[in-house]
Each structure stands twice: as C-alpha cells, then as structure tokens.
Amino acid sequence: MSDTTPEDYAAQAAEQDGATTGLAGREADLLRFATAGSVDDGKSTLIGRLLLDSKSIFADQLEAVEATSVSKGYDYTDLALLTDGLRSEREQGITIDVAYRYFATPNRKFIIADTPGHVQYTRNMVTGASTADLGLVLVDARQGLTEQSRRHAVILSLLRVPHLVLAVNKMDLVDFDQSVYEKIHAEFTQFATKLNIPDLEVIPISALNGDNVVTRSEKMSWYSGPTLMHHLEHVHVASDRDLMDVRLPVQYVVRPKSDEHHDYRGYAGMVAGGVLKPGDEVVVLPSGMTSKIAGIDLFDREVTEAFPPMSVTVRLEDDVDVSRGDMIARVNNAPQPSQDIDAMVCWMTNTPLRPRQKLAIKHTTRTARALVKGIQYRLDVNTLHRDQETQELGLNEIGRIQLRTTQPLLCDPYSKNRTTGSFILIDEATGVTVGAGMINSAG
Known part of the structure; x- marks a missing residue:
C-alpha cells in the first residue's frame, strides 16, 4: 500500500500542469484565472499592469502603447491598449470577446481569460470561466457593488470556480479611503454568503498606478493583506481537483x-x-x-x-x-450510466431552447443525441429568483432543465467533478455549440 497522500498528488499535479523551472530554481505551476467586471471598472488596464510589471511585454509593444497614449492626449500610459486587441473593442472602449493572455513569474505561469462585462455577453463569460481555477471580479471603488458585479459572482459560483478575488479598483480616485474599501468588503462578503464561494479574498488596488497589484502600496498602509500578484502566485489550486474518484x-x-x-x-x-x-x-x-x-x-x-x-x-x-x-x-467507485440528466444550462444562441427540442450532446469523449424533457426554471442571475413559469430559455439565459439521452452518459455531479459533470449542446443541423451544461444529478 502506498504512503502517498492526496496532498502529495496535489503537489505533483501542480508540477505536471505546465511545470517549468523558475528563475529561483523552483517548479512553477499553472494558474488559469478569469477576469470579470462592469464596463470601465478597469479589467484591461489591470491585465496590462500585470503584463507590464511582470516583464511579460516587449519593449516595442510598450513604446507603441506609450506613443498611442500621447497621440490621444493622455498624460499616462493607457495599459488597456495592451489587451483590447479587437478594433471594435478599441472603438467602443469595451471588451466584447474572451481574450486569452499568457504571462509568467518565477513562481507560476498564468493563463488569463479576459471576459466581457455586458449581460449580452454572458455566454462569453461562461466560456472563459468554465476552466478557471480562480475568478477575479473588479469593482470601481467610486461605484461600489453593481448589478453586474453581483451577476459575475453568481456565474462564477454556478461554474464552481473554487477561488474568488474581489479587486476594489481605482482606490486612487477615492483618496485611498479605508472606509470605502471596508464598506464594499462588508457588502460583498454578505452577498457571498448566498453563493457557493469556498475561498474569497478582497484586495484594494489602483491598476493605473500599480498600487497593491505587484508591489505593496505605501498609500494604503491600513491594508495588511497580500498584493494581487502575491495572492495569484500562492493560492493553492492543485488540491481542488478530485483525487479520489478515478x-x-x-x-x-x-x-x-x-x-x-x-x-x-x-x-x-x-x-x-x-x-x-x-x-x-x-x-x-x-x-x-x-x-x-x-x-x-x-x-x-x-x-x-x-x-x-x-x-x-x-x-x-x-x-x-x-x-x-x-x-x-x-471497480467499486464507478459512475452509474444514466440517460436522464438534470442540469443547469447557459443558452448561447438566438433561437430559444424549448421543451421537446432535439440536440446533440457531447460529454467528455462521448457524443449522443438528447431530448429536452422540460425546463424547470429560469434563473435570474442578478436576484437569484427562479422563474418557474418560463417555457423557454433565450440567448445568455441560465436555467435548470431535464434531458433524456439516446445513450447512457458516464457522469458525476458538477459539484463533484467539473470535467465529468459538464457537457455542451450542439445544433445537429449546423454543428454550432448552442449550450453549456452543468450536471446536478443523473438517474
């Protein structure tokens, strides 16, 4: 019998998951995290700051951004230009698609899914956060928690993202006032008690100036917690994986x-x-x-x-x-094959999801056909209200449905295993992915 513990395997998994040797001679593991926030909360600027301060951009890239900032009449370097790569994003000043960015420090490698904030791009956020180890939600210190902030937290909770960071940004615009931070901290902590968020960290930052992003801010001496980069480098994620059920x-x-x-x-x-x-x-x-x-x-x-x-x-x-x-x-710990699936689904296309609809379903490596037996309710991700009268799910809406599949699926509850507990729904006529599901139970 081996003496190796689940914790030992967690440490080894961190090494396997994209391990590289860091400058300090240590093994750097991989962290996938998704950013979310309302428009103008500063997501793109924050990511630009992380890329800049971690030395993950080339000199000519920085020069181009500085030149563009000067041409626009800014008296600062617009770091958002490093990430808002789509022309339409730059024209509108918002992020509308999931942009993946990569950078590394001596301690860890990172994949960022920069997700859009608008409610009409909920499907994009679900896509970007579905594989994340950590969710990073930004709020503007001047605005406090908004409806979108709460919605992003709800979606991250539904997707069982195990770690959440609330970054209270633009503290420089409220004179680094401790009471502003503490009010937002208390309000969000209270809201989080309604959700499934096992690990929450709240960090006050200024992405534009770099306060508490990579280096500790002297202007917020009242804050004793970690900087954002320190937390990202040291949050323990390998043990989040199911190491018990083969x-x-x-x-x-x-x-x-x-x-x-x-x-x-x-x-x-x-x-x-x-x-x-x-x-x-x-x-x-x-x-x-x-x-x-x-x-x-x-x-x-x-x-x-x-x-x-x-x-x-x-x-x-x-x-x-x-x-x-x-x-x-x-042998003694196997999933039970099931053709009846109860799941939460995010609908991703303009044509609504309705009962009796037939779709293809892809679960792990198995593909089958599925019939929508019924829609139990539509979830209002802003208020958590369950609309049990609904007869359909529209674009970007999330609801609980029942499916009957033509072949048994070998699944687990999503709360137990995010891989064997998830699936996608596909339009058979077009081959387009139209829904993403998280399994509650199978019988």
Missing part, C-alpha cells in the same frame, strides 16, 4: 502499425479524476468488463502513476473491448 474518458485507442510495436494496445485520454497505478483493478464502462492496469505511458516514458490533469495512455492486462467514449474507472 475517471479516465477514453479519447483514442492507440494501435501502432510498426512491426516493433505490433502487440501494443493502449487507451489514451486525460485523467479527469483519481489516481491510476499499474496493478489497479479497473472497470471499463459502459460494458462493465474488468481488468488490471498493466502500465501507464506518457509520450516518451512509462510512469508509475497518473492523476489529473495528466494526459496518458493506459495499457490493460486483458484484451477487452474499449473504444472512444468509454470510461475507465475503479
């Missing part, structure tokens, strides 16, 4: 055609949960055939264990029938 959706069956490996047969996929080791007894679903793991391979070597989010090829001792869409799990 789930390996099979993406591809590996059968090399070379004479050297003509007997090789492996099952490739990304580990969605649990820890796999050679010798473990596993079951292949939905067939129910059992076997033991003969070996686990990465691209260039064999490994002694696999855990989320590693992409591996698993070899079994027995020649069992396994194909794409199947799932490898533990």
Whole structure:
C-alpha cells in the first residue's frame, strides 16, 4: 500500500500542469484565472499592469502603447491598449470577446481569460470561466457593488470556480479611503454568503498606478493583506481537483502499425479524476468488463502513476473491448450510466431552447443525441429568483432543465467533478455549440 497522500498528488499535479523551472530554481505551476467586471471598472488596464510589471511585454509593444497614449492626449500610459486587441473593442472602449493572455513569474505561469462585462455577453463569460481555477471580479471603488458585479459572482459560483478575488479598483480616485474599501468588503462578503464561494479574498488596488497589484502600496498602509500578484502566485489550486474518484474518458485507442510495436494496445485520454497505478483493478464502462492496469505511458516514458490533469495512455492486462467514449474507472467507485440528466444550462444562441427540442450532446469523449424533457426554471442571475413559469430559455439565459439521452452518459455531479459533470449542446443541423451544461444529478 502506498504512503502517498492526496496532498502529495496535489503537489505533483501542480508540477505536471505546465511545470517549468523558475528563475529561483523552483517548479512553477499553472494558474488559469478569469477576469470579470462592469464596463470601465478597469479589467484591461489591470491585465496590462500585470503584463507590464511582470516583464511579460516587449519593449516595442510598450513604446507603441506609450506613443498611442500621447497621440490621444493622455498624460499616462493607457495599459488597456495592451489587451483590447479587437478594433471594435478599441472603438467602443469595451471588451466584447474572451481574450486569452499568457504571462509568467518565477513562481507560476498564468493563463488569463479576459471576459466581457455586458449581460449580452454572458455566454462569453461562461466560456472563459468554465476552466478557471480562480475568478477575479473588479469593482470601481467610486461605484461600489453593481448589478453586474453581483451577476459575475453568481456565474462564477454556478461554474464552481473554487477561488474568488474581489479587486476594489481605482482606490486612487477615492483618496485611498479605508472606509470605502471596508464598506464594499462588508457588502460583498454578505452577498457571498448566498453563493457557493469556498475561498474569497478582497484586495484594494489602483491598476493605473500599480498600487497593491505587484508591489505593496505605501498609500494604503491600513491594508495588511497580500498584493494581487502575491495572492495569484500562492493560492493553492492543485488540491481542488478530485483525487479520489478515478475517471479516465477514453479519447483514442492507440494501435501502432510498426512491426516493433505490433502487440501494443493502449487507451489514451486525460485523467479527469483519481489516481491510476499499474496493478489497479479497473472497470471499463459502459460494458462493465474488468481488468488490471498493466502500465501507464506518457509520450516518451512509462510512469508509475497518473492523476489529473495528466494526459496518458493506459495499457490493460486483458484484451477487452474499449473504444472512444468509454470510461475507465475503479471497480467499486464507478459512475452509474444514466440517460436522464438534470442540469443547469447557459443558452448561447438566438433561437430559444424549448421543451421537446432535439440536440446533440457531447460529454467528455462521448457524443449522443438528447431530448429536452422540460425546463424547470429560469434563473435570474442578478436576484437569484427562479422563474418557474418560463417555457423557454433565450440567448445568455441560465436555467435548470431535464434531458433524456439516446445513450447512457458516464457522469458525476458538477459539484463533484467539473470535467465529468459538464457537457455542451450542439445544433445537429449546423454543428454550432448552442449550450453549456452543468450536471446536478443523473438517474
């Protein structure tokens, strides 16, 4: 029996998830975080500040931004120009699409999903935040919490983003007043008690001037918490993954055609949960055939264990029938195949979702067809009111629905596993993704 604990696997997962050697000689893991906020709260400026102060932009990029800022008559460098790359965004002064940005520090690598603030782009925010480890919500210190701020927090909570940072921006415009920060802090903390937010940090900043972004602000000596960058570098996310329930959706069956490996047969996929080791007894679903793991391979070597989010090829001792869409799990801890799904869905197209509608559904590596059995309610993400009289879900609306699928899905509740608990809905005629779902239960 191994003495390795789930915490040990969490630490190893951090190393596997995009590990690189930092300047200090440490292993830098990857943090995915999504930014959200109302228009003009300063998201793009904040991201520009993070890129600038982490030395993640080229000199010529900075020179171009400085020149543009001067030509516009600004007496400061408009860091938002580093991120608002779409011409229509620059013309309107708002962010309308999800923009992914990458930067690194000696401690960690980062992927930022810069999501739009407008309610009509809720689907874009859901897309950007669906894989995030942390959600960063900005509020303008002058405006305080707005309807959009609350809506963004609700969406991040629905998506089970485990860590949330509320950045109270533009503190320079309220003379770094501690009482302004404390009022917003108290109001948001009270609101967060209604949501599923396991980890909340509230940080006062000035993105324009850099106060408490990367370096601690001397103008807010009353604040004793971490700077934003320090928190992003040190928030612990690897243990957020499910390391108990083994789930390996099979993406591809590996059968090399070379004479050297003509007997090789492996099952490739990304580990969605649990820890796999050679010798473990596993079951292949939905067939129910059992076997033991003969070996686990990465691209260039064999490994002694696999855990989320590693992409591996698993070899079994027995020649069992396994194909794409199947799932490898533990014999006594396997998901129950189900064709009846209860889920929360964000609808992403102009044509409304209605009962009796037929769609394609993609869950992990399995694709099937689905019938909308009914709509239980539409959720008002501003007030959390449940409209149980609704007969349809419109563009950017979120609601609870029931589905019946043509093939059993091997799923878990989204609250337990964000990978095996999620799916997308596809219009069969056009191939366009029209909905994103989070499974409540399956029966």
